[in-house]
Amino acid sequence: MARKTKAEAAATREALLDAAEDIFLEKGVARTSLEQIARHAGMTRGAVYWHFKNKCDLFQAMLLRVRMPFEELAEEANNSGLANDPLSAIREACRQGFSRLEQPRYQRVHAILIHHCEVFGDIDPLAMQNEIAEETLVALTGYFAHAADMGLLRQGLSSEIAAGLFQSMLGGLFHDWLRNHQRFSLIERGTALVDAQLSLMRA
Amino acid sequence: MARKTKAEAAATREALLDAAEDIFLEKGVARTSLEQIARHAGMTRGAVYWHFKNKCDLFQAMLLRVRMPFEELAEEANNSGLANDPLSAIREACRQGFSRLEQPRYQRVHAILIHHCEVFGDIDPLAMQNEIAEETLVALTGYFAHAADMGLLRQGLSSEIAAGLFQSMLGGLFHDWLRNHQRFSLIERGTALVDAQLSLMRA
DNA sequence: AAGAATACATACACGAGTGTATGGAAAGTG
DNA sequence: CACTTTCCATACACTCGTGTATGTATTCTT
Numbered sequence: 001m002a003r004k005t006k007a008e009a010a011a012t013r014e015a016l017l018d019a020a021e022d023i024f025l026e027k028g029v030a031r032t033s034l035e036q037i038a039r040h041a042g043m044t045r046g047a048v049y050w051h052f053k054n055k056c057d058l059f060q061a062m063l064l065r066v067r068m069p070f071e072e073l074a075e076e077a078n079n080s081g082l083a084n085d086p087l088s089a090i091r092e093a094c095r096q097g098f099s100r101l102e103q104p105r106y107q108r109v110h111a112i113l114i115h116h117c118e119v120f121g122d123i124d125p126l127a128m129q130n131e132i133a134e135e136t137l138v139a140l141t142g143y144f145a146h147a148a149d150m151g152l153l154r155q156g157l158s159s160e161i162a163a164g165l166f167q168s169m170l171g172g173l174f175h176d177w178l179r180n181h182q183r184f185s186l187i188e189r190g191t192a193l194v195d196a197q198l199s200l201m202r203a
Numbered sequence: 204m205a206r207k208t209k210a211e212a213a214a215t216r217e218a219l220l221d222a223a224e225d226i227f228l229e230k231g232v233a234r235t236s237l238e239q240i241a242r243h244a245g246m247t248r249g250a251v252y253w254h255f256k257n258k259c260d261l262f263q264a265m266l267l268r269v270r271m272p273f274e275e276l277a278e279e280a281n282n283s284g285l286a287n288d289p290l291s292a293i294r295e296a297c298r299q300g301f302s303r304l305e306q307p308r309y310q311r312v313h314a315i316l317i318h319h320c321e322v323f324g325d326i327d328p329l330a331m332q333n334e335i336a337e338e339t340l341v342a343l344t345g346y347f348a349h350a351a352d353m354g355l356l357r358q359g360l361s362s363e364i365a366a367g368l369f370q371s372m373l374g375g376l377f378h379d380w381l382r383n384h385q386r387f388s389l390i391e392r393g394t395a396l397v398d399a400q401l402s403l404m405r406a
Numbered sequence: 407a408a409g410a411a412t413a414c415a416t417a418c419a420c421g422a423g424t425g426t427a428t429g430g431a432a433a434g435t436g
Numbered sequence: 437c438a439c440t441t442t443c444c445a446t447a448c449a450c451t452c453g454t455g456t457a458t459g460t461a462t463t464c465t466t
Contacts (some may be wrong), residue, residue: 004413005463012413028321030233033453046415049455115329116321118231126318126382133379154403161399165372168396172374176336179329193371196364200357200403207443208433215443236423249445252425 013051015041017062021108029059029117056121063123066109086143087152087198091191094170098190101174111178137167154203162201169197216254218244220265224311232262232320259324266326269312289350290401293343294394297373301393304377314381340370357406365404372400 004012019041023032034048034055041047052058100106113125144159144166153162173193177186207215222244226235237251237258244250255261303309316328347362347369356365376396380389 006412009413028233028323030231030321031323035453044415045454047413050412050414054455118233118319118321120231120234130382133382157399157403161395164392165396165400168375168379169368169372170375171378172371172376175374175378176371179333179336189367192364193368196360197368200360209442212443238423247445248424250443253442253444257425 012041012043012047016043016048016051016058017065020058020062021105021112024059024062024112024116025108029112029120034058056123059117059120059123062109063113066106086147086150087202090140090143090166091194091198094194095187095191098187101177102186107178107181110174111181114175114178133167133171136170137163140166152203154201157201165201166197169193215244215246215250219246219251219254219261220268223261223265224308224315227262227265227315227319228311232315232323237261259326262320262323262326265312266316269309289346289353290355290405293346293369294397294401297397298390298394301390304380305389310381310384313377314384317378317381336370336374339373340366343369355406357404360404368404369400372396 016037019037020032023036023040027036034045037058038045038048048058052061101110114129117125119126140163141159144153144162147153148159148162153159173186173190177184177189219240222240223235226239226243230239237248240261241248241251251261255264304313317332320328322329343366344362347356347365350356351362351365356362376389376393380387380392
């Protein structure tokens with residue numbers, strides 16, 4: 001085969017990553033070969049080994065195309081100027097995260113990470129999930145503590161328990177939705193649950 | 204090798220399943236070979252292929268040694284004579300499930316099912332999780348509807364939303380705990396969260 | 407415009423894992 | 437006490453996937 005222009009080469013690289021998303025999601029990471037990925041992108045294994053060192057490298061490249069939603073959730077919660085209303089800040093951060101995850105690429109990659117890959121090379125999805133969960137819990141605890149100081153929380157509800165309840169609820173919702181996203185809309189059901197939970201927690 | 208007595212043969216079968224639990228949990232299902240399982244049990248692959256048809260059959264046999272806690276959770280919640288207090292019935296059913304899952308074998312097998320195996324042969328772990336989640340949601344909806352009829356729920360809180368919140372919270376808690384169970388006690392944290400959530404929901 | 411680098415396709419060697427076939431010694435069975 | 441069956445080890449053939457080496461037409465460089 002002949003050499004292609006730089007733009008074409010970049011396009012085949014993206015096509016390989018797209019194909020990897022498709023087949024990883026369908027068959028799981030461990031059960032898919034580089035041959036299957038290449039064929040699904042209309043290429044051969046030669047293209048894969050030119051653009052990526054091996055399967056693990058390709059997997060990492062696939063992850064780099066999306067950012068973790070919870071990280072952005074924490075970021076955007078900090079950036080939102082609602083520091084005087086921490087509970088509303090939590091709500092808006094959740095809605096931001098929901099709409100991010102509804103984008104097909106985000107949804108597919110996260111579904112692969114959480115439900116379709118095992119420990120794999122030097123990538124440990126469970127460790128990544130643990131980090132994300134811990135970050136989320138810390139961020140939520142801060143916001144609920146702030147809310148408690150302002151007297152916004154129902155009496156008898158500590159900020160630690162509130163943060164734990166909220167984080168578990170969010171995690172369960174994400175797992176449910178990623179398992180089969182066509183059953184319900186994440187934004188609709190997510191905001192309904194978030195609003196209900198915050199309403200229960202408000203003084 | 205020589206033939207062993209029936210009891211000894213059954214013991215080696217259990218030893219093979221124990222070894223499978225260990226290595227599946229450590230390395231993931233896809234990355235473990237039958238050779239590794241056999242060696243970890245002090246046997247060879249001949250023993251594995253005598254007791255099981257293949258890897259998928261061994262996996263199913265491993266699953267059969269534990270039963271789904273949610274099914275039994277619902278059963279025992281029905282059997283408990285707390286029909287006049289649905290919220291307390293939910294609490295007790297959850298505590299039953301927590302103590303079940305704290306048993307090492309239950310914890311290990313469920314951690315494997317949820318976090319350490321992909322789609323695999325004719326076994327689809329995600330489908331199993333979907334079934335369990337659906338059953339749980341239906342059961343919870345029934346109990347919360349009963350509670351709503353009795354006026355036990357806070358006004359403005361529908362039984363569907365209450366069930367959704369509770370199921371997501373339970374699911375998130377399970378995923379968190381199964382990811383690394385040494386971080387906290389499921390019974391302690393679980394009952395704390397369940398009590399807090401039910402307290403928020405009570406009228 | 408000529409050499410060098412690029413972007414793949416093709417071909418090959420290699421190991422790892424699987425499934426099966428065979429062997430054999432002890433346990434059950436009558 | 438023969439005789440069959442059981443329980444497992446060993447050995448072999450086979451497939452699948454990987455990694456690398458090589459070829460090659462084209463694009464980029466100067």
